[in-house]
Amino acid sequence: MRSQERHRDVAAYALGVLDEADAFRFEDHLMECPRCAAHVTEFGPITRQLMLYRRSTPQFVSPLAKPGPRMLDRLLSEVGARHRSGRRRFLCAVAATVAFAVAGPGIVVVAGGGDKAARRIEATDARSGVWAQVTAADETAGAQVELKVKDGAGPRTCLLVIVGHDGTEETVTTWSVPRHDARELIMNGASSYHPDQIARYEVRTMDGEHLVTLNSG
Known part of the structure; x- marks a missing residue:
């Protein structure tokens, strides 16, 4: 897996959609990349909300379906913006x-x-x-x-x-x-x-x- 691909896999890893082999390789990368570790942390609130939604909503989508790269990039961008805004409010x-x-x-x-x-x-x-x-x-x-x-x-x-x-x-x-x-x-x-x-x-x-x-x- 090339370096840029490892960085892009942070959203898929946080959302639990990587297969076992890719998840194992990404965890090795996570130990050496503070930037990706921080992004995984920022996905915590979103993954918990998705988990709660899944428990309360009938499943109409195949469990084998995976989000595409555009969706993962958009989620990563939105999480980063939310984190920066929340941190400013907290410091004030x-x-x-x-x-x-x-x-x-x-x-x-x-x-x-x-x-x-x-x-x-x-x-x-x-x-x-x-x-x-x-x-x-x-x-x-x-x-x-x-x-x-x-x-x-x-x-x-x-x-x-x-x-x-x-x-x-x-x-x-x-x-x-x-x-x-x-x-x-x-x-x-x-x-x-x-x-x-x-x-x-x-x-x-x-x-x-x-x-x-x-x-x-």
């Missing part, structure tokens, strides 16, 4: 916030402009030593999520996974940990879950190793 909200502590250690509610409030949670895993802090701001379409993490056990590729109260999961953001560098990393992402629909956040490695859990309460 954070700039205007005032924090006050509630509900015990490790959990903070951050009061912002208007009626919106962001919920902040932090935790350190005793086994892995990884510290993480998540701030989730409620938005019309779900939540804007900021992650701060300190992990000195790199190099490795990690991801932040949201687990809903209904047991479903969504990947919010993906990043690469530098070699033996425990400095704080900051990532932003968008989720189709609202904060009150989230049971917990999990930081995992790309190969499934659990690093730290942040319970939403």
Whole structure:
């Protein structure tokens, strides 16, 4: 698979329409391409909405049908525009916030402009030593999520996974940990879950190793 074709396959991989062999090759590429890892993360809200639509709608299309390249390119373009717009709104909200502590250690509610409030949670895993802090701001379409993490056990590729109260999961953001560098990393992402629909956040490695859990309460 040529380099440009691997980049173009990000939408097909995120939507789960690659065959097993191509998906395996794309995962190898994903480990070395931060740009594609970021695009896969941005498709999270769309893939979850498609999953919910599929569960509630009779299937009139053959399960073997696959979206064409024009549809995949259009989806990728729309996701990028949504992510840029959402990130600007989130940064403006954070700039205007005032924090006050509630509900015990490790959990903070951050009061912002208007009626919106962001919920902040932090935790350190005793086994892995990884510290993480998540701030989730409620938005019309779900939540804007900021992650701060300190992990000195790199190099490795990690991801932040949201687990809903209904047991479903969504990947919010993906990043690469530098070699033996425990400095704080900051990532932003968008989720189709609202904060009150989230049971917990999990930081995992790309190969499934659990690093730290942040319970939403």
